Amino acid sequence: MKQVQFIFDGGLGNQIFQYLASKYISDKFLNIKINYAFSEYIINGGRNFELNNLLVDPLIITEPYKQYGEKVYTKLINKLPFLTKVHKNKIKNKFNIINNIYYEKDTSDKFKNSLEIFFEDLLFLKNKKSKLQIRGFWHNPNAYIDKLETLNNLFINTTKLIPIYLKPNNYLTIHIRRGDYCINRKTLETYYSRFSPIQFILTALEILPSDFINMPIILISDDKEWRNNLASILSAKKGREIKFINTHNHFEDWAILRHSALNICANSTFSYTAALLNPENKNKKIRCILPQWISNEKTSLELGWSNLPGFVEI
Numbered sequence: 142m143k144q145v146q147f148i149f150d151g152g153l154g155n156q157i158f159q160y161l162a163s164k165y166i167s168d169k170f171l172n173i174k175i176n177y178a179f180s181e182y183i184i185n186g187g188r189n190f191e192l193n194n195l196l197v198d199p200l201i202i203t204e205p206y207k208q209y210g211e212k213v214y215t216k217l218i219n220k221l222p223f224l225t226k227v228h229k230n231k232i233k234n235k236f237n238i239i240n241n242i243y244y245e246k247d248t249s250d251k252f253k254n255s256l257e258i259f260f261e262d263l264l265f266l267k268n269k270k271s272k273l274q275i276r277g278f279w280h281n282p283n284a285y286i287d288k289l290e291t292l293n294n295l296f297i298n299t300t301k302l303i304p305i306y307l308k309p310n311n312y313l314t315i316h317i318r319r320g321d322y323c324i325n326r327k328t329l330e331t332y333y334s335r336f337s338p339i340q341f342i343l344t345a346l347e348i349l350p351s352d353f354i355n356m357p358i359i360l361i362s363d364d365k366e367w368r369n370n371l372a373s374i375l376s377a378k379k380g381r382e383i384k385f386i387n388t389h390n391h392f393e394d395w396a397i398l399r400h401s402a403l404n405i406c407a408n409s410t411f412s413y414t415a416a417l418l419n420p421e422n423k424n425k426k427i428r429c430i431l432p433q434w435i436s437n438e439k440t441s442l443e444l445g446w447s448n449l450p451g452f453v454e455i
Contacts, residue, residue, distance in 0.1 A: 142173055142267040146206055148275045149190060150180035151443045153391050154410025156192040157279050157418075160200075161292060162256050162279035168262055168288075170267065177362070179193040180276075194392045195296050208240055241270060245277025251443040256284045280410060282417060283445040293418050299396035304386060309400035310421035312357045313349075315342055316398060316405070316412035317371065319364035338407065338432075339371075344455055345405045345430040346379055352425075353403055360385045361394050361412075406428045408436065413446055427451050 147163040149156050167175045171345035177200050183190055193199035214236050218229050237244060243262070245255045256279050266273065285292065300309055317338055345360075360375070360383050362368035372383045390396050391411070398404060402422055406412040406429060416429040428451030431441045440454075441447045447454045 142170075142263075142270050142273060144174040144176060144272050144451040145263075146176050146178055146272070147273060148178055148180050148205065148276045149192070149202075150182055150276070151278065152188050152411060153191045153395060154412075154414045155194075156190065158279050158282075158410055159277070160192055160196075161282065161285060162259075163275075164275070164292060164295070165285045165288075166260065166275075167254060170263065173267070176203045177201070177232075178203050178274075187364065191390070191392055194390075195299065195395070197295055197297055206241060206272065208242060208274070211237070211240055211242065234294075238266070238270075241272055242274050242276065245279060251439065252264065254281045254283050254445065255279065256281060260284070266274075270318070278410075281445040283448055286445075286449060289417065293420055296418060299399055302393050302396035303400055307359075307397065307400075312359055312399050312401055312403045313344075313353055313403045314401040314405065314412075315358060315360045316407045316409065316415075317342075317362040317364075318407035318409040318411070319359065319362055319367055341432050341455065342375065342405060343378070346381075348430075348455070349403070351429060356402060358383050359397060359401070361398060403427060406431050408432045408434060408441075416452070417449070422451070425451055427453060429453070430455060 147159055149159055163175050163177070167173070170222045179190060181186065190202070211233065214358060215233060218232050218236070221229060221232075224232075230452060234244070234246075243259070243266075246258050246262075247255070248258065255277065259275075259277075263273075280291075303309070338380065358381070360368055360372045362371070365387070368385055372385050386397065388397070394409065395415050398412055399419050400421050401419070402425070404416035404419065406416055413431070419428065422428045428449070431446055431452060431454040432438055433442075433454045435441050435444055442454065446452065
């Protein structure tokens with residue numbers, strides 16, 4: 142195999158995970174050229190590509206490999222009678238490989254790392270395919286946890302993106318994810334079926350060690366109006382001021398999260414990647430507090446999100 146093309150999809154947190162996955166593969170296969178393209182979702186304006194604002198060496202984005210008939214054979218396979226979803230997915234996987242597409246695999250073993258599965262599959266495919274387009278989110282960081290310090294060097298010094306009055310490693314951050322969950326009734330019901338964001342924050346603040354008691358707390362959210370109201374409510378309830386900062390873009394928010402002494406994360410890749418790549422608190426006993434449920438189907442434990450030293454879930 143001469144080259145693989147990673148497809149960027151979703152928001153900044155997902156883009157970071159996709160980039161880290163590509164670096165893991167490039168380290169494993171030194172003779173394979175890695176390039177990058179956008180998904181239709183980004184091309185059509187569903188999200189902006191913001192990752193390059195954070196990289197020391199911005200990526201060159203290429204045209205997606207041309208694919209033939211994927212939507213047609215996918216629709217036909219989905220309509221096949223008497224086959225389970227598992228069998229249909231196996232058939233689609235075979236057609237995708239013929240069409241030079243590799244999708245991240247979702248196995249029945251929720252603790253199996255899909256990036257490590259991809260590595261094993263690529264060992265098999267590298268002499269059979271000349272190129273391959275890679276589509277997935279790769280949310281499990283376990284494959285490269287021991288390389289995080291090196292990976293951190295790929296990102297710019299984001300202290301220049303935070304307000305000058307904030308001293309890195311001397312404030313706490315709380316992130317609340319709202320936009321994705323308030324699109325419609327179904328997503329809202331999914332959000333609250335496993336996870337109460339208010340109760341999670343209150344519990345996280347209750348268990349803070351004494352080292353953090355006098356540090357300012359900054360609340361960050363993608364819903365600014367709701368954030369402002371919530372900051373007032375939490376401040377009154379805890380008897381301690383919860384502040385917010387009006388930033389200009391997502392990567393300024395991400396930078397503030399990245400340099401906090403402790404991250405109280407939402408169930409989001411945005412806040413988790415900032416905590417994952419936080420260079421400030423790596424020697425602290427507690428670095429990040431995670432909600433147990435990341436989605437309706439997955440826990441932070443299953444995703445490997447609580448496997449780093451100092452990362453705890455409640």
